[in-house]
Amino acid sequence: MKTAEPDDRLDGIFHALSNRTRRALLDELASGPARVTELARPHGMSVNAISKHLFVLENAGLIRREKEGTVQLCKLNAEPMANAEEWIRRYKAFWNSQIDRLADFVEERGED
Amino acid sequence: MKTAEPDDRLDGIFHALSNRTRRALLDELASGPARVTELARPHGMSVNAISKHLFVLENAGLIRREKEGTVQLCKLNAEPMANAEEWIRRYKAFWNSQIDRLADFVEERGED
DNA sequence: CTACTTGTCAACCGATTGGTTGACAGATTG
DNA sequence: CAATCTGTCAACCAATCGGTTGACAAGTAG
Numbered sequence: 593m594k595t596a597e598p599d600d601r602l603d604g605i606f607h608a609l610s611n612r613t614r615r616a617l618l619d620e621l622a623s624g625p626a627r628v629t630e631l632a633r634p635h636g637m638s639v640n641a642i643s644k645h646l647f648v649l650e651n652a653g654l655i656r657r658e659k660e661g662t663v664q665l666c667k668l669n670a671e672p673m674a675n676a677e678e679w680i681r682r683y684k685a686f687w688n689s690q691i692d693r694l695a696d697f698v699e700e701r702g703e704d
Numbered sequence: 705m706k707t708a709e710p711d712d713r714l715d716g717i718f719h720a721l722s723n724r725t726r727r728a729l730l731d732e733l734a735s736g737p738a739r740v741t742e743l744a745r746p747h748g749m750s751v752n753a754i755s756k757h758l759f760v761l762e763n764a765g766l767i768r769r770e771k772e773g774t775v776q777l778c779k780l781n782a783e784p785m786a787n788a789e790e791w792i793r794r795y796k797a798f799w800n801s802q803i804d805r806l807a808d809f810v811e812e813r814g815e816d
Numbered sequence: 817c818t819a820c821t822t823g824t825c826a827a828c829c830g831a832t833t834g835g836t837t838g839a840c841a842g843a844t845t846g
Numbered sequence: 847c848a849a850t851c852t853g854t855c856a857a858c859c860a861a862t863c864g865g866t867t868g869a870c871a872a873g874t875a876g
Contacts, residue, residue, distance in 0.1 A: 599724045599727075602721075602722075602724070602727065603722055603723065603724060606718050606719075606721040606722035607718075607719075607722040609714075609718040609722075609788075609791075609792075610714075610715055610718035610719040610721075610722050611715065611833090611834085612711045612714070612715060613834090615711075615714065615791070618795075622794070622795065622798060627852085627853095628852080628853060628854095629851085629852070629853080637834095637835075637836095638835080638836070638837085639852085639853065639854095640835085640836075640837085640853085640854080640855090641834070641835055641836080643853065643854065643855095644833095644834075644835085644854095645834085647854095648833095661843080661844095662842080662843045662844065662851080662852065663843095663851095663852065663853085664852075664853065664854095668795075668798060669799075670795035670796075670798040670799035671799040673792050673795050673799065674799060676721075676788075676792055677789060677792045677793065677796075679721075679727070680721075680785050680788055680789045680792070681789060682734070683730075683734065683780075683782035683785050684782075684789075686734060686780060686782040687782035687783040687785060687786055723863090723864085725864090739822080739823095740822075740823060740824095741821085741822065741823080749864095749865075749866095750865080750866070750867085751822080751823065751824095752823085752824080752825090752865085752866075752867085753864070753865055753866080755823065755824065755825095756824095756863095756864075756865085757864085759824095760863095774821080774822070774872080774873050774874065775821095775822065775823085775873095776822075776823065776824095
């Protein structure tokens with residue numbers, strides 16, 4: 593089962609999200625399941641490289657792979673992102689107050 | 705002048721957040737500015753290591769450092785996290801629907 | 817002046833990343 | 847059967863990561 597501590601999970605999730613190729617893969621999977629070769633095509637990289645990226649995403653729990661006849665279907669599993677979002681959200685009050693201060697500043701000088 | 709592209713920014717932010725020591729540093733800074741040595745103490749690491757982590761956070765725009773007399777004050781700058789949260793949030797509808805489907809599934813078969 | 821504190825810089829280290837190529841296994845098709 | 851398409855595995859590579867130690871500059875205190 594799942595022994596990963598919350599910290600380990602967050603490490604994996606944020607690490608998975610820290611690469612733009614992987615973020616792009618998630619974007620593509622958000623519009624529906626896809627095969628590995630299909631995902632590789634627009635990235636100008638070998639299928640191997642994409643396969644490794646998919647493993648990183650899978651280890652982070654962000655996708656699932658299912659053998660569908662001859663091809664491998666990858667499906668988005670966005671739920672673990674909730675953990676990341678939740679972690680980030682605790683800073684919301686902090687950054688809102690900063691944005692407010694910036695807004696005040698901008699307003700003060702008139703907008704240009 | 706180099707204006708980091710959104711992708712570069714997100715790379716840096718997510719990478720900064722992908723390490724638990726750095727996340728802990730942000731947590732500590734959320735309760736107020738602190739000095740480097742002060743931040744290093746509870747982590748059982750050298751000041752040098754913490755200093756490097758702080759540089760990663762600073763490059764991601766998540767903290768600012770200010771020379772205050774003899775010591776270096778680090779302050780949280782949470783606003784860039786909004787970018788990360790915003791990126792993640794686009795998957796919210798997706799994972800909500802998955803949770804719904806999972807609930808249906810569990811309900812359907814009773815518990816196994 | 818010397819001594820100490822604070823933090824960075826520089827070099828080094830092993831482990832990990834992100835990519836490559838090549839071999840290969842499984843399923844489909846000729 | 848052979849050929850092809852699928853994707854993974856294994857080895858390799860340069861670059862980066864996360865930590866160390868040691869030297870050192872700047873500021874403070876005796």
